[in-house]
Amino acid sequence: MNFDRKNISNETLLDLYKRILKPRLIEEKMLILIRQGKVSKWFSGIGQEAISVGITAVLDKDEYILPMHRNLGVFTGRGIPLHRLFSQWQGKANGFTKGRDRSFHFGTQEYNIVGMISHLGPQLGVADGIALANKLKKNGKVTAVFTGEGATSEGDFHEALNIASVWDLPVLFVIENNGYGLSTPTNEQYRCENLADKGIGFGMESHIVDGNNILDVYNLISELKASMKENPRPVLLEFKTFRMRGHEEASGTKYVPQELMDMWAVKDPVENFRSYLKATAVLSDEDDEVVRAELKKEIDTDWALVQKEPEIVASLSEELNDVYKPYDFEEINHSEEIENIRMIDAISNSLRQSMERHDNLVIMGQDIAEYGGAFKITDGFVAQFGKERVRNTPICESAIVSAAMGLSINGHKAIVEMQFADFVSTGFNPIVNLLAKSHYRWLENADVVVRMPCGGGTQAGPFHSQTNEAWFTKTPGLKVVYPAFPYDAKGLLNTAINDPNPVMFFEHKQLYRSMYQDVPKDYYTIPFGKAAMIKEGSAVTVISFGAGVHWALDTLNKNPNISADLIDLRTLQPLDTETIFASVKKTGKCIILQEDSMFGGIASDISALIMENCFEYLDAPVKRVGSLESAIPFVKALEDQYLPKARFETALQELITY
Numbered sequence: 074m075n076f077d078r079k080n081i082s083n084e085t086l087l088d089l090y091k092r093i094l095k096p097r098l099i100e101e102k103m104l105i106l107i108r109q110g111k112v113s114k115w116f117s118g119i120g121q122e123a124i125s126v127g128i129t130a131v132l133d134k135d136e137y138i139l140p141m142h143r144n145l146g147v148f149t150g151r152g153i154p155l156h157r158l159f160s161q162w163q164g165k166a167n168g169f170t171k172g173r174d175r176s177f178h179f180g181t182q183e184y185n186i187v188g189m190i191s192h193l194g195p196q197l198g199v200a201d202g203i204a205l206a207n208k209l210k211k212n213g214k215v216t217a218v219f220t221g222e223g224a225t226s227e228g229d230f231h232e233a234l235n236i237a238s239v240w241d242l243p244v245l246f247v248i249e250n251n252g253y254g255l256s257t258p259t260n261e262q263y264r265c266e267n268l269a270d271k272g273i274g275f276g277m278e279s280h281i282v283d284g285n286n287i288l289d290v291y292n293l294i295s296e297l298k299a300s301m302k303e304n305p306r307p308v309l310l311e312f313k314t315f316r317m318r319g320h321e322e323a324s325g326t327k328y329v330p331q332e333l334m335d336m337w338a339v340k341d342p343v344e345n346f347r348s349y350l351k352a353t354a355v356l357s358d359e360d361d362e363v364v365r366a367e368l369k370k371e372i373d374t375d376w377a378l379v380q381k382e383p384e385i386v387a388s389l390s391e392e393l394n395d396v397y398k399p400y401d402f403e404e405i406n407h408s409e410e411i412e413n414i415r416m417i418d419a420i421s422n423s424l425r426q427s428m429e430r431h432d433n434l435v436i437m438g439q440d441i442a443e444y445g446g447a448f449k450i451t452d453g454f455v456a457q458f459g460k461e462r463v464r465n466t467p468i469c470e471s472a473i474v475s476a477a478m479g480l481s482i483n484g485h486k487a488i489v490e491m492q493f494a495d496f497v498s499t500g501f502n503p504i505v506n507l508l509a510k511s512h513y514r515w516l517e518n519a520d521v522v523v524r525m526p527c528g529g530g531t532q533a534g535p536f537h538s539q540t541n542e543a544w545f546t547k548t549p550g551l552k553v554v555y556p557a558f559p560y561d562a563k564g565l566l567n568t569a570i571n572d573p574n575p576v577m578f579f580e581h582k583q584l585y586r587s588m589y590q591d592v593p594k595d596y597y598t599i600p601f602g603k604a605a606m607i608k609e610g611s612a613v614t615v616i617s618f619g620a621g622v623h624w625a626l627d628t629l630n631k632n633p634n635i636s637a638d639l640i641d642l643r644t645l646q647p648l649d650t651e652t653i654f655a656s657v658k659k660t661g662k663c664i665i666l667q668e669d670s671m672f673g674g675i676a677s678d679i680s681a682l683i684m685e686n687c688f689e690y691l692d693a694p695v696k697r698v699g700s701l702e703s704a705i706p707f708v709k710a711l712e713d714q715y716l717p718k719a720r721f722e723t724a725l726q727e728l729i730t731y
Contacts, residue, residue: 074345093126096145117318118143123342127290139187139218142177151184155375165382172385179515194229195503198472202479204242213302217245223254232472237307238275244307251316256328272309284312285342398518407593417585419559423566426596437464438490470500481520494527508575509550519575528581534707540668545577553646555579557622559590564599602647610636614656617666618642624718661692671699693731
């Protein structure tokens with residue numbers, strides 16, 4: 074192996090040696106502990122240390138790195154105390170996730186590291202968002218994100234590279250090509266000769282690097298970092314390396330031909346660098362022994378500390394309290410000056426006033442810039458706020474949601490507009506597995522609002538008409554808001570943007586231009602978890618949200634003899650059970666109307682909650698009304714049959730006469 078030190082000083086060479094030796098010695102300790110049954114699972118990076126060590130040594134400590142589970146050198150290179158790492162791996166409280174996630178599935182703002190999730194791909198988009206925030210701050214910082222050759226097959230990889238290229242984001246996309254995705258060799262993973270060639274399709278600079286040569290890594294990253302500061306851009310790096318252990322220790326390496334193992338064993342990055350330093354008289358045998366002794370002492374001492382740590386004791390309140398970041402709602406009252414506007418205008422006003430209020434707020438979505446969005450909600454925003462903050466996106470919902478998470482990590486607020494709520498399915502993974510779980514996993518909030526134009530009644534067919542709130546009310550960590558009136562839409566959207574937690578904000582398309590209301594001109598907020606009582610009565614409780622509120626209101630106005638409480642939920646998570654239970658205890662009967670198909674919808678959960686908490690007050694079974702158990706059709710006659718509006722009146726009359 075040829076090492077080119079260029080202008081690197083002896084001091085730096087020795088520092089690099091200590092950096093690359095430390096994770097190797099830790100791993101050797103872990104392998105012993107695994108055989109002793111003291112460590113349950115381990116993802117080895119033996120043979121790959123030069124990549125994570127070389128990159129981390131170059132980047133500034135305040136530059137974010139997004140590693141994988143074979144990048145121990147990133148964590149040690151950032152100076153994380155070993156006892157905290159050991160605590161994390163052992164599920165102790167002094168780790169980074171309070172025992173809620175294992176191994177390297179964690180992040181830490183203290184050390185500017187953003188940990189992976191097992192779905193791999195989303196972290197590439199997160200790097201885009203972090204880099205975008207750096208670009209907006211004009212701080213010249215670079216972001217490095219790691220992935221394996223297997224994950225380059227994921228759609229998120231291609232989406233993230235495309236976004237970074239289109240937006241000229243200073244991201245180092247690091248592929249550790251170690252030959253195998255668990256047991257699947259590269260010839261079954263892709264057909265191109267080199268993964269670096271994929272950069273051509275994205276118009277992106279790319280390099281192939283000897284991932285076992287720490288000086289090659291260090292020198293190239295040093296050059297790129299300096300260049301990217303002057304010329305911000307993404308760079309794709311394919312590091313050729315090899316995994317000398319199994320995917321994780323239990324899987325072994327029997328599927329790897331022995332001659333391949335022997336070939337790469339000769340290329341050991343630690344031993345070869347050590348030999349080079351000795352051959353050039355930078356490192357003596359005595360110095361080497363001292364370094365190893367010091368590192369082993371640190372490892373043993375910190376491991377012993379962790380063994381004295383108590384096991385985590387389950388705390389129900391702490392577990393539930395950490396699902397969301399605590400948020401003290403700030404009630405902002407409005408003046409008396411009002412205007413009669415449509416729902417769409419109220420939403421647009423909220424976005425505009427929030428952009429003025431939060432200079433770190435970025436809106437992203439397809440066609441939202443000059444065109445103003447599919448529904449013209451952001452029309453004129455580019456002229457006022459500029460394209461840096463009002464960003465057209467490629468058609469890649471998954472990576473854009475992940476980028477919104479990256480913006481949040483790096484001190485921004487983000488709004489993502491789904492052109493139609495139906496299209497959120499292609500961004501589902503980062504919403505439910507990244508945004509929703511981040512605070513619970515490592516206390517990192519996701520300051521992201523996903524706007525969801527939804528609903529039927531416009532003859533838009535199966536792919537532009539769904540109301541899919543139940544996909545998200547099931548997911549702890551998300552807040553779900555679904556207003557029915559312009560006044561509520563503006564105040565609740567303002568609150569959603571202020572709230573540091575991820576919010577799914579549903580906007581019914583049929584109400585956009587049909588629903589008018591007097592709305593305050595200035596900025597105000599409405600708290601989450603507070604339903605609105607639209608009508609009051611004594612015979613029955615009617616519960617709905619979104620367009621269903623108006624269908625119920627029309628039915629009650631048509632039947633003035635029915636004395637009903639009509640509750641508009643407004644927010645589905647958190648849910649105002651206090652108002653629901655008080656009304657049901659008063660009326661003794663309840664009917665729940667939702668636009669979504671019946672089975673698995675939120676009406677079922679509300680019904681169950683009422684049965685569990687108000688059973689002795691009920692004079693009839695709780696009634697649910699929803700759409701048909703089918704996709705939503707296009708032709709008006711079929712759509713009218715699908716939607717529950719006509720069936721609601723019959724069901725209500727049956728309940729009244731029960």
